[in-house]
Each structure stands twice: as C-alpha cells, then as structure tokens.
Amino acid sequence: MSETVWNAFRETAQKNSYKTAVIYHGIELSYGELLSVCRRLGAALARRGVRKGERVMIYLPHCPQWVISWFGLQAIGACPVPITHFYGTRDLEYIAKDSGSQIVFCCEANYQNIEPLFSSGLFKDVIYTNTSEELPSWKELVNETIAKSRRVPAPAGVLSFDDMIRENGEAPEPGTRPEDLAEILYTSGTTGLPKGVPFTNDVYVWSTREERNIVAKVVPRGKAVILQGSPLYHILGQAQGLSGLLSGDTIVLLPRMDIEEVLAAIERYRTTNMFGTPTFYRMILEHPAVDRYDLSSLMWCYSGGDYLPPAFIERWKEKTGKYIYQGLGATEACGGITMTPGDEEIPEGSLGRVLSIWKAKLVDSDTMEESPIPGQGELLISSDHMIRGYWNKPEDTEKSFITLGGRLWYRTGDIVRIDEKGWVYFVDRSGDIIKHKGYRVVPSKVEKVLTEHPSISAACVVGIPDQELGEKIKALVIQKADKGPVEEQELIEWCKKRLAPYEVPHWVEFRETLPTSPSGKILRRKVRTEERQKMAKS
Template sequence: MQPTHQAFWPDRLPHAIGVPATSLWDNLAISVRRWPEKPAMVFFDRSTTYRELGQQVDALAGALSDLGVKRGDHVLVDMQNTPQLVIAHLAILRANAVVVPVNPMNLAAELKHYIADSEAKIAITTGDLARELATASNALPPTERLKHLVVSPFTDCLDPATRETPSMALAWRDWLLKVHPLPTLEGGDVHKWAHLLALDMPPPEHVVGANDVALLPYTSGTTGLPKGCVHHHSSVMHNALASNLWFGMTVETIALAVVPMFHITGIVAVLHAAIAAGATMVVMPRWDRDVGGHLISRWKVTSWINIPTMIIDLLASPHFKRYDLSSLRCIAGGGAAMPQAVAQRLLEEFNLSYQEAYGLTETAGPSHANPPAHAKQQCLGIPFLSADARVVDPETLQALAPGQSGEIVIHGPQVFQGYWKRRDDTESAFVELDGKRFFRSGDMARIDDEGYFFITDRLKRMINASGFKVWPAEIELMLFKHPAIQEACVISTRDAYRGESVKAVLVLRPTHNDTSPEEILAWCRQNMAAYKVPRQVQFIEALPKSGSGKVMWRLLQQKEDQQQ
C-alpha cells in the first residue's frame, strides 16, 4: 500500500466530484445568464462582457453551421491567446463540433499533419498565420484539404487607442496592428471573421453532452508524429470544475490568461475554468515580462496560472519595482519544476506560495497538485480530485515503496479516451490494475512518506554514466541554485570511458556574464555527487522552448548527437 496523503487534503474540499451531464458550452450559457454585464475578457484596453461573448459565440456557431459544420466534425483553431480564440473555441462547441487546437508556432510543413490527421475541413486563424495554414492545405491531396478558412486580424478585437498605451509592448505593435492580405485556399473558400459574425446566423440546436467528443489536442510529438488525444466534454469539464475548487477561482477572480490556450493547461485551467466560474480573463497574446507586470498591476489580477520561466523572467526585469503584485492570491503552474530559490523569494517577499501542479495532455491538465495550505517546493503535489495515481515499476507494474523511482500511472474521470486513429498506441498506453484502467504517463517519480509525488524524469531521458543512473531534472534543479545561472538544461554526451556523461547547457544571468565554465564545474563538484557533475558546460543566449514554454531538451540532445 502506497502512503496516504489524506492528512494534507485541502479543508472542506471533496476528494472526488461528479461530472455534470451538460456540455462545456452550457457553462458559458449559465454565466451569460448570471453575469451578463460582467467582463468576461479584457484584451489590452477593451473589455468584452459575458453578454457580448455569448452573442459572438452564437453568431459564429451559426456561421459555422451554415458552412456545413455538423455534430462531431473537427474544426482546427490556430491562434495565439486572443478574444477570437476564446470565441472560436466556444463557438465550435456551441455548434456541436470538436475543437482541434494547434500551436501557432507551427509552420506549413508541420500543419499539414494536423489538417490531414484530424480530418478537419474548416480552420479558424488570425491574419498573421493564415498564409501558413493555406500553404499547408494547398500542399495536401485534394481530398485532405481544408474547405473553409476563417481569418481574423487582431484588430477585430483591439481598441484603436491601444497602440498608444503601455499595455502593448512596443515590439508587438507592427505584429498586432498589421492587416495581412487574405491567402488563396485551393479547392476552398476564405472568409473574413467580421463578415461571418455580421451575418448573425442563428446557431443550431445544441444537442451534445458529457459523453460527446469536445477536444482533440495533440501531444508534443517529441517521440514521433503528434497524436490526437480524444477528450469528451466530461474529462475537460471535470478538470475545469476541479481546478476552480482547488485553486479558488470564483466569480470575483481576475485571471491573467497568458499560458497558451492551444495548450491543455490554458484550455482547461484558464479558459474553461474561468468561463465556468464567471471570472474575468485578462488575455495576453504571448509572454512579455513588462507587459505582464503592467497588466497585473493595471487590472488587479488575483490568479496567475503560469510556467515557472515566466516568474523567473518577471523577477529579473529591470523595471520590476514598478509593478504591484499585491492583488495576487493564487500563483500556480507546472510544465517545469520551480527553482527552490525562486519559490522561496515569492514566499518571503510576497507571501505567495507557488502551487506546483502536474498533468498531461492525456489527463486534461492536472492529475496532481500541491494543497494550497501544505505546498512543497519542487514537488508535483498529491493526486488531484477524483484521481487515483500510483508509482509502479515500469516493467512489472507492481506498486513501489516510498522513495523508489517508478512510472506514474493515473486513473480518473479526467483521463482521455485514447489516441485518435491509433488503436495500438492506445492499447499500449493503458494498463489494468485492481480492475481499473490506468494511463501510463511515461514519467518517472517517487513518493515521499507523506504521499507527495516528486518527478525524477521521463523514462527515456535517463543518462547512464558507468552504470550510475543520472536524472537530468535533478541536476537542473541543483544548477538553479547557482547565482550565475538563469536557465539550465541537462543532456547526455557520449563518453568513450563512461558510455555517457552529463552536459549542462546554460543561460547566464546578465549580471554574471563573466562567469566561466570552470567556475560552474568547481561549484558542481562542491554541491553534487561525483557521477552527477557535468563533464561539459556550454553557455548559450537562450534555451529553445516550445509554444507552451517548456524547454525543448530533445532538440538540444539531437544537436549534441549530430556533433559526435
């Protein structure tokens, strides 16, 4: 029996919740009736009330239906965080269809896979990305191409005065204010967003419920072509409502919506959680530390779900003292471990306990989270509401004792149905334990004596140095303690003697640019077991990151392998 965490469960919170029979769109309909004049979104200096949001969602749902979208059809959304993304996402659900969110950083060669694999015939995007989508579609066989492309310039949802305010980064102005010519879609039609909404077509009858497919997000594709994860309304609904309970999101919450809403965390713990609560989202199209600091101060943001790199970046801003963070009540996130030194600074200077959480695309976001009153640093937390999570031996699937590293497996209503059109991958991703279907995460962790989970690494990222198993995540967290290091990524390098050795790829703080590799190595020798000490140190200007802010360690590993 693995250790219990019940003693640390948040006060007055149920251990499991039921899932409503309604769809995700019903949450918007309820919030529109309850809070019609309350701001649902703020985009720089323009507010959109829940009444206005509901009207635009209905109008776009009606237009999509008129273009031929039917129950269960897949509609691709390729956007940065904007009001248009929120409207499009909800309108697709309103039209009884399925949202296929894609990373707006993808180029045409990558977008071809999402269009063809998802079988989407309609895509919605912004003007700056429309050409890439059209190019991707045009390169596909005629039967796999898009039939309709809906395009919105950012200016559709921008206040004209925004260009003169500090809410917008100077470097963003040409990007956000430029109007791009519409591309040509071979074998299909391109539609202007504003024109479709102006038609004010009546939406179809809403007939889907909890057991219908709502979302088809794709995995990162780090081990092959991205795979679509089939999520019903019920799995997304569960974690949206559970996130509100766990992180305290209410109708009074003002949430900074900067985590990308093409990513599962942004979709579930920000977009759908906020809509269900009747909260207000302050929408940022991408991260900029000074824009973020300004918006938190300007709108008195109370909740900020983020990636630790954002916190590190904001605290390093030369303008940091200008910003007022006193309104923040909840600051949480995941995707990477929060360095202990940064978490401690948040606690000591701002009385903010950073709530680390853990989840995957396959689990609709959180499967683990730290209890707000009993959070541990550099920790995944404890199993989330309704989740049964265990650490097992990846070979025998037997439960492991506290302190032993094994694979995280997860059962619960937030777990996806399976991979789209990939029966073999789906079968291999699940295992039956005690009569329940568990998802195999592929992540390695250990459980402490109080039932908290601590990541050790992914199964395939282990470095084997002369038989010693080295977990890169552990070394990265240790490196963050060095005062000169701003970002760190640990990869393996070939070693004729040891087989593999450790290499640290580092970004130095601007105040420590004179630090040498030898100084880093000397510090490591003083603070790490000998087999963990990097044999090589490389300084670079910035670590490569995905659109969701995660460090792309595999890209660095591939470059290293090619050089050897």
Template sequence: MFTRHFEFWPKHLPKSLPIPESTIYDNLETTTKRYPNKTAIVFYGTEITYEQLHKEVEQLAGYLQQELEVSKGDRVLLYMQNSPQYIIAFYAILRVGAVVVPINPMNVKDEVAFYLSDCDAKVAIAGQELMPEIEPCLGVTPLQHIVVAAYSEYAQQELDYEVPPVVTEEKLIFISSAITGWKEALLAGHKAGPSGGTSDDLCCLPYTSGTTGKPKGCMHTHKTLQATLVGGAVWGGATPADTSLSTLPLYHVTGMQHNMNGPIYLGGTMVVMTRWDRDVALTLMERYRVTRWTNISTMVVDFLGNQNLKKEAIESLRMIGGGGAPLPEAVGQKLFELTGLRYVEGYGLTETMSQIHQNPLDRAKLQCLGVPQFDVDARVVDPVTLKELGPHEEGEIIVTGEQVFKGYWNRPVETKGAFVTIDGKEFFRTGDIARYDEEGYFFLVDRVKRMINASGFKVWPAEVEMSLYKHPSVQNACVIGVPDARRGETVKAFIVLNDSGKDTSAEEIITWAKEHMAAYKVPKIIQFLDALPVSGSGKILWRKLQEQEQQKVEG
C-alpha cells in the same frame, strides 16, 4: 487506491468531487444568464461582457453550421494566438457539436498540413498573421475554408503600455471564396440550430508527440475537460469575483483550462495577453487588480527580475502557480517575500487535460508535483514489471481518473500501449519517472523518455530528427537536450552529412530548420560527426550522446 496523501489533504475540501454532466458550451450559457453585464474579457484596453461574448459565439456558430456546414463530430482547426477571437471560436465550435483541434501558432506550413490531414479538418479558424502558413494548405489537404481574424479589431490603440505588433496590425483583405473575414462571418446573420451535445461527446483534440516522432491527437470529451477545470477551480479556491491574468497560450491544455475554461465556468474575468511581456503584465496586474495567475516557472523568473516591480503593484494576488518546469527555490522564496504566497506547482499531461497532481495551497512544496487531485488514483510502478513501488522508490507514474483521455485519434496500437490494467482498473502510462515521499507528495525524477523541456515547451527529439532528415545534406541525425541557463534545456543536434553536403554549415541547417519547424523545436546547437554511435542492431545510441554531454557539463 493511493491514499497516503489523504492525511495532508486540505481540511476544507472533499476528497471526491462530482463532475458536471453538462457540456463546456453549457458553462458559457449558464454564466451568461448569471452575469450578463460582468466583464468576461479584457484585451488591450477593450472590455467584453459575457452577454457580448455569448452573442458573438452564437453568431460565429451560425456561420460555421449554416454556411460552412460544420456539424457534430467534425474537426475544426483553431490556429490562433491568445485573443477574444480564440475564445469566441473555441466556444462556437463546441456550440455546433464539433471538435476543437487547437494547434500551436508557432507551427509552420509543413506541420499545419500534417494536423489538417491527420484529423481531416475541412474548416480552420486562424489569425491573419498565420495565413502564409495555412493558406497553402487549401486544396492540398482536406482544408476547404478558413475564417481569418485580425486581433486589432478587438484592441484599443494608443495605450500607455506596449501592445504587440501582431495585435496592432491592420486587418488584411483576402480575395478568395475559400476565405472569410471574421467580422463578415459574424455579421452574416446565420443562427445555429439547438445544441444537443452530451458530456460524453468528443469535444477537443489537442496533439501531443510520442517516441515515434509523429504527433498524436488526444481524444477528450466534455467530461474530461470538466474534470480539470472544475477540479482546478475548487482546489484553488477560485470564485466569480476573481480576475485572472491569461498569459499561457490557450492552445495548451493548462492555458485552455486555467486561463479560459475555468474562469468562464465560474464567471470570472480574464485579462488576456497575446504575447508575454513582463512590463505589460505588471501594468495589467496593478490596473485590473489581478487575483490569480497560472503560468510557467520561466515567466515567474522573468517577472521577478523586473526592476520596476513593487510589492504594492501585485498586492491583489491571491494565488500564483503553474508547472512546465520546477521553480528554483530562491525564486520561490523571493515570490513569498513579495506576496506572502507559496508558488503552487502542479503536474499533468495533454492526455490528462492539465493537472492530475497539485500542491495544496496552504502546504505547498517547491519543485514538487504535488498530490493526486480529486478522485485520481496515481501510483509509481516498475516500468518493466509494473510492480507497485513504495516511498522514495523511482518508477513510472500511472494514473486513472475522469480527466484521462479516451485514446489517440486513429491510432489504436498506440492507444492500447498507453494503458495497463491493474487491480481491475485501467491506468494511463505517463512515461514519466517519479518518486513520492512519506506524505504522498510526488517528485519528478526524469522527463518522459527523451523529451526536451525548453522554456516549458515540449520538444520531442524524434520529431525534430524526422524533419532534419528532409534536409538534402543530412545523412544521419540525433537530437538531445542540453542544459541552457535561460531555457532550462535547449535542443542540440548531432548530424552526419552525406557526400553531397560536406560543405554545409551549421548556420545553413539552422536557417533551413526555421522554415520547416516551430521556432522552439529548432536546434540551437549543431555538432557534426563522422558517424553516430549505434548498437549491434543498427539503432542509434542517443543515450550515449546524452551521457557524453552530461559528462562535459559535470566536467
């Protein structure tokens, strides 16, 4: 067990934390009994109590179970932006013992079709603005029915701050027996049967990509979710009196756990934003006396660049932190001068349902992953020999703990390769290269193999390459990450055109890519080559291109 950090462990916290053996849905039910009249959600002027939230979860659960025949273990796709409906749908799916499959609302129809087919989801709950991407999947994938939601049904109009157009858009009408409107589903009058889930039941299947380029579903149980939402709440000193600003996307494990499931477990209030807007965030922080804000560092950089920012507007903040990318030291200092708070960085993966490391609130280090959390055994090993390494030696992070996933959905080979047994314990291989200092604080050295970190979004080159190969003019493609002043990193594609596509322009390829992949994956830079560098076995030498790009930057 790695214990080097115990000397610097927060004095008021235990080193071990028991994990609830109840389900995530049980958390909502318990909180509703405790605080029925407390505001659970604030959404563009509308306040929703826990009693109302619970009632609508029950109504939707009844429709899913009785009308759409969703039963225990079934996968239900959740394809929506941050909204009350997202939260209601998430808990309604769990209420009937089904499995939430949360996907990025930036995904386009080819990607959505893959997820539906891979997890065999027959039912989806989607935002109406995303129907052009998911409706074509009816009948050509396992998808049989869609419940569609309009965010405007929960938002107030004519507010004194800007509301995203997607939230103000009027409800659309869909004429199809395979599509049900949100309100129609709630008012159908169906009641779900008794909930009988256990903590070991599969409940969430978020997707991550791998070196093969194919996204993989990470199998998480109620217990793996409880581990990080309870651990995060205790570590961060959260209470039922807290009001959180929910700006991270709820489909992402960090947003899911810290902006939704954590507050519901405690009975806190969530101020939900559908789209990031620094002016609106400032208004909401001041108006609702926000106490906690978990985010990505790019949001903080943008927020602190607001000319309208005044110290008194954010004086209610008690905790601010997140991950995704290191926060620049100068930005962290400016934040401290404004709030008296140190930015609390953490580290986790989709496979670990958010954090496995986090900085202590009273002893945080900038640009640092933090220390292993409650009951987490994290080590740094040689990625080839698996020999455990010491302080300041660079190697792969391996980890074991209650939050570690149960394997990749229907991918036994990849699952086997993701774990290794050391000292009689099974460790997950993160693929991240890191080191730790004498005090047991971990620091990231290199990203997971080839992963590109663009504004906190994980972009996997192999996945982008696979899409580019579908372009009729592309013969060969290699994708790398290059430095970008705004995004941290951005996507660059080296492309060899085939004979029939010699006149194809970079702009044509970028336009095509926007139709076939999520916006954050689209290459922003295209460079045409006559040939890609390859090894003797014919393997594309992506690292050589990466090194050449780095030399340009250094030059």
C-alpha cells in the same frame, strides 16, 4: 455530473450577463456579449454546413476571436482543434490530415501558411480575421497600440470572421452528450510527431472543474481576474485560464508574452491569478522593471510544465510576498494530476497531492511491477473521466495506456516519490535518466544545482554515450545577462561541492538559448538528440 462544455458556459454566462468575461487591450467584453457573439458565430457555421463532431482548426494568436471561435464551435457541438499560430505549412498539413479538419480559422499574419493548403483543396473553408479587428464591430477599439494600417482585406474565396459574427440567427441545439468530443489538443511533439489528445465533454468539464476547486481555496469561483500567462492551445493555458469562463471568472488576454506588458496588466487590472512555466516566472523575476509595478493583487501564482526548485520559490516570495503553487500535469490528463493546495502547509519540494478524480499507483518502469506507497516509481493514473488513447495513434496508445487489474492506466513517464501523507515529489522523467558507471543520474537534480549558481539562469543536462562509462554527463547552460562571466571549471567545482562524484558534469557548454516547447519548457530530448548527432559526426 452529466454536463457539456457549452451548457456549463451558457449557464455561467446567463447568470453573469453583465460581468466582464474577457479584457483585451483595455476593452471589456461581458459574459452576455460573449454568449451572444458565440451563438451568432455558431449559427453562421451551421448554415455553412459545419456539423456536430466536425473538427475545425483554430490557428490564431491570443485575441478575442480565439475565444469566440472556441465557444462558437462548442455551441453547435463541433470539435475545436487549437494549434500554435507559429506552425508552418508542413505542420499544418500534418495536423489537418491527422485530425480530419477541413476548416480553419486564421489571421492576416499567418494566412500565407494556409494558402497553399487551401489552394490544393485540403481545406474546404478558411475563416479569416484581422487580429486588429479586435472585438466585434460594435466594440470599436480606439487603443493606439493597434495600428489600423494592419488591417488586411480577406483574400478572395475565404470567409470573413467579421461578416459571420454580424449575421443574425440562433445556433441550432446540437444535442451534445457528455461522451461527445469537446476538443482535440496536440502535444508539443517532444518525442516525434505531435499526437492528438481527444477530450470528451465529460473529461473536460470534470478535469477543469476539479482543478478550479483547488484554486477556489485561495480565490473563490467567479472572483478571479486571470492573466492568460500560457498559450490557449496548451493544456496549462486551458485548465488554469480559458476554463475560468466556465466559473464566472475574468480573463485578461495579452497578444504576446512581453514581460513588461505582463507586469503592467497585473497592476492595471488588479490581477488575482497568474500561471505559466518556470521560465515565465524567471523572466519576471529577472526583468529590470519588476520593482516599478504593484503586484500586490496577486493571490494565486501557479507554475506548471516543469519543476520549480524551492530556492526559486523563496526568491519569488522575497520579491513579491507571494507563494508559487505547483503541480504535475499532462495533456493526456486534461490538466492537473497533482496540485499544491492553498489551505495546507506544503512540504518543501512537493508538487502537492494527487487530485481526487485520479487513482494513482507507482510501478517499476521496466517490469511494470507495482511499487509500494510510500515509495518511488513511475506514476500511473486512472479515472472514470479520462481519455482512452491518442487520436489515430494505436501504437502510441499501446505504449502510453496500459490495462492492469481490469482498469485502464495512463503512464505519465514521470518518476515520482510519494510519502506516507500522500505528498508527491518529482524525481525525473523515466526516459531521461542518465546511466553512468552503473549509477542512475537524475538530470533535473544536476540542473537544479546549476541554476542555483548566481550566474546561471537555465540549464539542461543530458547523457552522452561512452563505451567505458555507459554515459558521460554534459551540461548546457545559459548565463544571466546581468552577471559577470563564469568559467566552465567554476561550475564543475560548484557541482562537486553539492553533488555525488558520479553526478558531476564532465563538460559544461555555454549557450545563448536552449530549445523550448511552445509553452516554454526546455526540450531536453531534443538537446540530447542534437548532442549525440554532433558526437557521431566528430
């Protein structure tokens, strides 16, 4: 298959011209309309000198302009660099310099973070939009939820997104090849500065299509109504959401992840597909309004970014009658590595099987010696359709990508078990293992036991250095708001009944919140660093 992202989208849009592509605040944008406005934006960008391969940052919240910007850049062979709209000036400066981006799309809510970088000359062009401008001007929005008073005129010297999409013209044919850059996504930076992950068109189309093939066993291509439950700048949000526009599906965009708005959107638009992190599903299940909404249209509920215990999946099934499919993925894999299929009985606790585009092997994390399958070890993956390394990060590339037997392999850092039938089970992150009294304690196992307590909604377990024991075990937990208080000793006794003696936490600390990535995943390494810094000061 030799395809590009733009060709795949254009062909899909032409075949489904009158079908709804995007829903936002109740307003529908058809595939034909979306294709037209993306072409106009691409033409306007090309007239202003944007070249094939040029990196352009998308610094926008969820809104139609985000989607139009991304595909408008694809139309001329330019390379989108999507980032979270919550970043401040320091992060913007780092990513702009690292990616080589000199143009940025932004909005009224975050222009103040762009302005000093624009004034300094780091950005040569800023394309500004009001998120209250909603859809193109010919799609006037009358929904009262968007206050017209929020409209802020474009600052002097910047380009107006609204003006650019009004311009007539066709985007020039870019001559994009499968091996050309389609996008650079930045990892959330759980281990230092964010790393750019460059996807070629070939990698993006192959990976997202493979993932859609698994979903198609439950919801056929072109039949899905997808609630965009994870950020568009995150690989989960692209592989399970945005890429649906390459298959003729409909995407429901919400400006923010308010849980009651999520529930209302599922009922109103008869959503078939939903995805998010385990935190997202817990918030839904524990929301007081969940029983007031009709969720019967859901067919494909998918969780990624972290492991979801079987006990929670059972609670979800009891409440909604739906199963939560899971998978193991990575930005570096352009999405899924494993996924649970919709047409087989799934063993409890499994994250599915390795997708067909990947070769997989297990190794000892320290020696790189291959482990047998079935067996346990660090998961390595390889494909003819994979990235070759990080953007401008040769040292990080050397740590994460390794050549074995003449093939390039990506080190996922995930310790997994693969059984004799190929089912994959998550054990832990290789760098997160706690070494206590000579034992290797798996934090996620302890966290699973803690979150099974009826009063605990989230947990993070880390190792604290100890001269005699190697590391002691500390648990940080969040209590459920609707449950009575629980004492530290009660949780320790709870763990003693369910864990080996060497796995029981030495301390339990109660927190209101725990640090999370933009996608909602608890940042265990950040917690561990904070706890060790506190200990060093004491």
